[in-house]
Each structure stands twice: as structure tokens, then as C-alpha cells.
Amino acid sequence: MNGTGNTADVIIIGGGIIGSSTAYYLAKKGVDVLVLEGSDNIGNGGSSRNGGGVRQSGRDPRELPVVMWGIKNLWPHLNEELGVDVEYAQKGNLRLGMTPAHMKILENLTDKAKACGLDVRMIDAKEVKEINPYLSDKVIGASWCPTDGHANPLKATLAYYRRARGLGVHFITGEKVIGLKKLRGRVRQVITENNVYEAGKVLVAAGFESRFILKSVGIDVPLAKQKMQCLVTEAEPKMFEQMLGTADADFYGHQTRHGSFVFGGSCGQEGFELDKQGLISNSLGVPSTCRGILKYFPGLENAKIVRGWTGWIDPSADGIPVMSRIEEVPGLYAACGFTGHGFGIAPGAAYNLAQLVADEATAVDLSAFRYDRFKARI
Amino acid sequence: MNEVNDRSRDIGEFVPQADDDMIICRCEEITKGEIRRAVHDGMWTITEIRRFLRCGMGLCQGQTCARLVKDIAARECGVPYSSLEPATSRAPMRAAEMKILANEK
Numbered sequence: 125m126n127g128t129g130n131t132a133d134v135i136i137i138g139g140g141i142i143g144s145s146t147a148y149y150l151a152k153k154g155v156d157v158l159v160l161e162g163s164d165n166i167g168n169g170g171s172s173r174n175g176g177g178v179r180q181s182g183r184d185p186r187e188l189p190v191v192m193w194g195i196k197n198l199w200p201h202l203n204e205e206l207g208v209d210v211e212y213a214q215k216g217n218l219r220l221g222m223t224p225a226h227m228k229i230l231e232n233l234t235d236k237a238k239a240c241g242l243d244v245r246m247i248d249a250k251e252v253k254e255i256n257p258y259l260s261d262k263v264i265g266a267s268w269c270p271t272d273g274h275a276n277p278l279k280a281t282l283a284y285y286r287r288a289r290g291l292g293v294h295f296i297t298g299e300k301v302i303g304l305k306k307l308r309g310r311v312r313q314v315i316t317e318n319n320v321y322e323a324g325k326v327l328v329a330a331g332f333e334s335r336f337i338l339k340s341v342g343i344d345v346p347l348a349k350q351k352m353q354c355l356v357t358e359a360e361p362k363m364f365e366q367m368l369g370t371a372d373a374d375f376y377g378h379q380t381r382h383g384s385f386v387f388g389g390s391c392g393q394e395g396f397e398l399d400k401q402g403l404i405s406n407s408l409g410v411p412s413t414c415r416g417i418l419k420y421f422p423g424l425e426n427a428k429i430v431r432g433w434t435g436w437i438d439p440s441a442d443g444i445p446v447m448s449r450i451e452e453v454p455g456l457y458a459a460c461g462f463t464g465h466g467f468g469i470a471p472g473a474a475y476n477l478a479q480l481v482a483d484e485a486t487a488v489d490l491s492a493f494r495y496d497r498f499k500a501r502i
Numbered sequence: 503m504n505e506v507n508d509r510s511r512d513i514g515e516f517v518p519q520a521d522d523d524m525i526i527c528r529c530e531e532i533t534k535g536e537i538r539r540a541v542h543d544g545m546w547t548i549t550e551i552r553r554f555l556r557c558g559m560g561l562c563q564g565q566t567c568a569r570l571v572k573d574i575a576a577r578e579c580g581v582p583y584s585s586l587e588p589a590t591s592r593a594p595m596r597a598a599e600m601k602i603l604a605n606e607k
Contacts, residue, residue, distance in 0.1 A: 164507065164587060165549045172553055278553035282545065289544045295509040297547075318506055358561065358597060382556070405593060407606065414604035425604075428597035430563060433590075 132158035132294065134481055135314050135323040137301045137337055138330035139163075140171035141281040141470045142459050142477075146327060147295075148288035149478030157293045158321060160314065162300035162333070167281035169331045170466060173435030175354060175377050175388040176277050177367050178468035179217050181244045181269035182233055184444045186492040187469060188240040193488050194472020195271060202275075202471065208283035210275050211381045215365035217272030218255060220420055222262050226371035230267040237269075244269040256364045260420050274367045274378040277467050284474075301330070303340030304456070311341060311455040325481055327457040332438040334460035341453045346441035346498050347461050350394040353409025353434050357427045359383030374416030385427065389413030395439075405434045437464035440498075447473055447493040449480060457481055458495055505585075509544055513579055516542040526574065527567040529560020534574060541578040548572055548589045558589055561597065 134150055136143045139161025147157045161168070178199060180191050195214075203209050221227050230246060237244045247268045252259060255268065289295055304326060305313035314321040328334045332349045360383055369376040377387030391412040410432040418425055440446065440461030450456040459477050462469070476486040522535025532555050545551045548558075548571060557571050558564030564571075568588060576583040594603070 164505070165547050166544075167553070168549075282550060282554045286543045286545075289509060295544070297507045297509065298505045357600070403590075410593075411603050411606040414600045418600060418604055425599065425601035427600050429594060429600060429603055430561065430597045431559075431592045432594070433592055 130319060130321045132156045132323045134325045134327060135160065135321055136327045136329055137314065139166045139295060139297060140169050141167060141284060142466065142474060143329040144281060144284040144288055145470055145474035146329065146477045147293045148284050149475050150481060151288055151291035151293050153482055155482060159293060159295045160299045160301055160316065161297045164297055166285045166297065170435050170437060171281040172278045173354065173433060174277050174467045175386055176274045177376065178212065178275050179272040179367055180242050181217050181237055181267060181272055182219060182369060183465065185236050185240050186444050188237065188242060189488045190472045190476060191469040194469060198471040198475060206283040206287045208279055210280040210283055212273060212275040213365055214271060214273035216268060216270045217367040218252065219267045219369045219371060220263050221265055221371040227265055229371045234267045243271055256366060258363050258421060258423055260422055263420060272367055301337055304337060306341060306453065309454065311453050325455045327459060327481055329459040331460060332436060334458060338458060343450055343453060345446050345458065345461060345495055347438045348395060349400055350437050350439060351397050351434055352388060352394060352437055352464060353405055353432060354386065354388040355410045355413060355429050355432045357385040357429050360385065360427055370420065374419060375413050387413055387417055389416050403434050405432050439463040445493055446495045447477055447490050448495040450495050507546060509546065526570050527557035527560065529562050530556040532557040537571060537574050538578050541575055546579050548575060548586055551575060552589050564589060
């Protein structure tokens with residue numbers, strides 16, 4: 125394993141959970157990997173900013189085979205594999221509703237997921253209260269997926285990085301990639317603000333910024349950039365273990381091992397930001413999410429919030445990621461557009477991406493995630 | 503800052519020290535040894551150390567331990583103290599009840 129220098133078998137652009145975990149699975153196969161991260165920190169994007177959900181329910185059915193495979197085969201023993209407690213808890217997911225319209229939304233999602241073999245069903249107010257007695261009496265029902273759960277995304281991302289680095293993966297932070305260059309018809313050079321790196325294979329896993337990198341070799345993937353905000357409370361006495369969400373997207377979140385609650389939500393103006401660069405929180409996000417939480421959990425009104433934060437998600441035009449070989453540019457691969465639900469699916473996705481990059485058959489069919497699937501609607 | 507930081511750079515082996523069990527982050531009870539070991543595991547920024555260990559995430563949000571963590575990390579990495587970026591500070595400046603923040607319209 126090389127571990128130093130400007131060349132590698134595979135260069136991965138993006139040091140988030142997708143980049144770090146794919147590097148790990150490739151290193152396990154004996155592949156020499158270099159990971160370039162533009163910011164100063166590993167996992168500085170959505171990987172460290174999300175709400176920690178490890179869920180199958182509520183997803184586009186096309187994502188279900190990959191995420192279900194990961195939850196069945198990887199998440200249960202990730203602690204042992206990575207040597208770090210990533211705080212994975214598989215205690216189910218409640219998606220809550222207060223109106224008949226909410227129930228219709230939940231039934232729709234549930235039926236589609238059931239058809240793909242997911243263990244998910246609708247439950248009534250009584251059963252919701254049995255699972256989680258802290259909820260408001262206004263909840264009339266929910267979808268319940270017992271095999272969903274949550275984990276600590278900060279630790280999971282850094283655990284993959286730690287393990288990959290220990291296996292000889294070469295990580296460099298503060299190296300922002302500005303473009304790619306082909307040589308004799310194949311991708312060959314990765315150009316940063318400071319250096320030029322070379323590899324026979326390049327995987328672009330840089331969130332929204334993947335778009336500019338791919339564009340440098342004539343590939344476009346329709347991604348948008350939307351700001352999301354989250355909050356965390358002080359440690360509270362243990363209340364419940366499920367992952368939570370609502371039909372109306374008022375909030376999502378869970379109570380962590382530490383006892384603090386991590387919640388996110390949507391204030392309704394995602395995508396309309398003036399500043400598309402910074403990670404600055406605005407005054408709308410946290411208060412709006414608080415109001416959403418208190419609708420369902422009036423008992424949390426005195427919980428103290430210690431911090432709010434912001435992150436960007438990269439919604440793709442059809443809401444599911446690109447995970448694809450890019451045949452037009454031999455040697456090029458892309459994994460981006462996880463649309464704000466890339467954490468739970470990351471181990472399964474990375475495992476399959478490593479197989480794809482290593483020219484092996486993938487455990488799960490990835491053809492739904494091809495980069496060239498986006499067509500005009502008429 | 504975005505300085506190029508090669509994580510394969512050799513910073514030497516982790517050597518146990520006599521004061522490794524000294525508590526540095528008292529809100530989350532993180533010891534000096536845990537911080538030093540995290541650096542040798544690849545956590546070379548204050549932000550990474552904080553996300554991995556929780557120092558700076560407790561009630562005081564790093565007001566007590568931030569400088570100590572930075573000093574320990576700088577020594578372990580062999581870099582100048584001033585070269586390490588502090589972790590980001592965020593609102594609310596003081597812990598505030600959910601019902602108070604919910605009232606902000």
C-alpha cells in the first residue's frame with residue numbers, strides 16, 4: 125500500500141461518509157486509495173450535520189434494496205468492524221400523523237415499501253401511545269417500521285475514516301478539487317488548487333460540489349443545493365428509543381445515547397437561500413422546528429437547546445442518488461445527490477460502490493442510480 | 503483556513519503518559535489520554551476531535567476546555583498552537599428552553 129505521494133489506484137474526491145467508507149471497503153480489497161477533501165475536516169458536509177436516521181421507511185422504493193441490504197448485512201456489526209461504538213440502535217421508526225390527510229400520505233408510503241418487502245405497517249393511536257407514551261393525544265396514527273433506527277453520524281463517519289487510514293488509505297484535507305483531466309480518452313488527473321494527482325480511476329463523492337468537478341469532463345448531473353438546520357438539547361432522562369418523523373415533515377429526530385435530543389425540520393424556504401456558500405444558520409430554522417416538535421411533544425417544552433447548526437443537502441432531480449460508473453469518461457465514477465438521506469444508506473452504498481469501482485459484480489443492482497437516467501419530462 | 507493537511511504525515515507513535523487520566527473536558531468527562539489517542543487515530547483538527555469525543559459539546563460548549571484541547575492537540579500533532587482553528591460557535595449563546603425558541607416568529 126502506498127500511503128503517500130500524488131498517485132493511487134483510485135482517487136476519491138470527497139471526505140464525507142461516502143468517500144471514507146468507500147475508501148475503507150476498497151482498501152480491504154487491497155486497492156491503493158487516495159481521498160481528497162476540500163475542507164479542513166473529514167466529514168464536514170452532510171455527514172456530520174444530519175439527524176442520524178438509519179431508515180428504510182419513507183424512502184423512494186428504488187433506494188430500498190441498497191439500504192435494506194446495508195441494514196441487514198453491515199449496520200448490525202459495524203461497531204466490531206470499525207472498532208468504534210457508532211451508537212447504532214435498531215428500535216424502529218414512527219412516522220406520525222394528526223389528520224386524515226397525513227394518514228393518506230403515510231399509507232401511500234407504507235404500501236409502496238411493503239411491496240418491496242419492507243416490514244412496515246400502519247398503526248392506530250392506541251398502538252402509537254404504547255410504543256411512545258410521550259406523544260401528544262392529537263396523534264391519530266403512524267407508520268411503524270421496526271427495523272429502522274438511528275446512529276451517531278459524527279462517530280460513524282470518523283470511524284470509517286480512522287479505519288480506512290489505519291489500512292493505509294491516504295487522506296489529504298484542505299485540497300479542493302477544481303477539475304479533472306483526461307489522458308488518451310480516460311480520466312487521469314485530478315487538479316486541485318495546489319497540486320495535481322493521478323489515478324486510473326476517480327470516484328467523485330463530493331455532494332453538490334460533485335457537479336462542478338464532473339462538468340470539467342463534460343458530465344452534468346442535475347443537483348440542487350438546499351440549506352437545512354438542526355438543533356440539539358441538553359441531556360434529558362431517557363424517554364424513547366425510536367427514530368421519529370412526521371407525515372408533514374414538521375420535524376425528525378431521535379434521543380441519542382448521550383441523552384440529548386437531535387432534531388431537524390424544514391421551515392419551508394429550503395432552496396431559496398440568497399447565499400449558497402456559507403454554513404450560517406438563519407433565525408427561521410430552529411424556532412420553526414421547535415414549534416413542530418412541540419405539536420407532537422408538548423412535554424419537551426422545557427428541554428434546553430444548547431446548539432443549532434446548518435448543513436447543505438444535494439437533492440437530485442428525481443430525489444435519489446447517482447451511484448454510477450460513467451462510461452462516457454472511462455475510469456470515472458460518481459456517488460452524489462443523496463438528497464439529504466445519505467447517512468443510513470451510506471454503508472450499503474459504499475460497499476456496493478467499492479465493488480463497482482473494483483469491477484466486481486455488485487451485491488445489489490445499481491442500475492436505478494445511473495448518471496444518465498435524467499430525461500426531460502416531455 | 504484550508505491549508506493542505508496530509509493525514510499520512512508521521513506524527514510519531516502514541517506513548518502513554520502519566521497524566522493521561524486527567525479530565526480535560528469536565529462537562530463530558532473526556533481525559534487527556536482520550537484526546538491524545540484520538541489525534542493518533544487521525545483526528546487532527548479541533549472540530550474532528552470534538553465530533554469524535556464530544557469535548558466541547560457539553561453544557562459550557564467548550565468555554566472551559568477549548569484552549570486545553572487545542573494545546574494538547576497541537577503538541578500531539580507537532581504543529582504551532584495558532585495553526586489550529588477553533589471549533590465553530592453557534593447560537594443560542596446560552597441554553598434556551600424549547601418553548602422560548604418556539605416563540606421566535
